Amino acid sequence: MGSASIIASLPFALAVVMLGLGLGLTVDDFRRVGRHPKAAVVALLCQLVLLPLICFGLVLAFRLPPELAVGMLLIAASPGGPTANLFSHLFGGDVALNVSLTAINSGLVVVTLPIVVNLSAGYFLPGSTGIGLQFGKVVQVFVIVVVPVVAGMLLRARAPRMAQWLNRPVRALSVVVLVAVISAVLYGERANLAGYFVSVGLAVVVFNIVSLLVGYAVPRLxxxxHRAAVAAGFEIGIHNTAFTITVALSPALMNNAEMAIPGAVYGIVMFFTAVAFGWLVARRRAEEPVPGEPTPVGLG
Incomplete structure (x- = not known):
């Protein structure tokens, strides 16, 4: 399949990814936030308010070209996903909180994404026409994102055996989609790759590391x-880059290959930084004294 064919099928592919996300969610995942609201509220404030502001500051500091700047803010506005849940599980985070945050963000993105995209496009590309997410495009985002998630949740509730049978192949397909869209972006922009990586590579790495650290440190403060903070760190630092790239590339949405470059780079970088972050927080946890135990001699 050529890159043009991949781009044309992106909305359908992302709908499959979001269906897989829905297969892992239940109504109780939303109710859980009401029982433990503090961690969820702090994490959501970091995700929805603090992260776009940090990203905007970094974009200005690195003086990124306008399309790459908007692409960076697309990442900031994108929700977490199954990959964040996986890393949280591997490094001792509260996976239930991850699932709840992913569920809420997947619904809120229909509102938050157009706000961030339109504000950033208006600031960095003031003279461009057709840039941003108008009402019709917001409806398309809703159809691509929320409808498949709800369908997956209904399938899990009404036909749990079928949902369980579908869960593994759909998750595998999600990985294939991510690899395919990143490959399509990199191949389509291969002539400009060196310049793009010079322009945006360092900004992406810094933003990814800051996101992980803010996601952990702010909840702790x-x-x-600790477990909830680890979950928040991964949820805020690991984004659904397939979603980011789809919004940037889709002819029905942003239709801009250059805006997809930051998402493609982030989708590669985040796996390495997530492992390093997980190792650091796991080590920190191991070094914390257990409540009730005496402090070892020489450390008090």
Missing amino acids: AGVD
């Missing part, structure tokens, strides 16, 4: 326990 707010009194959230």
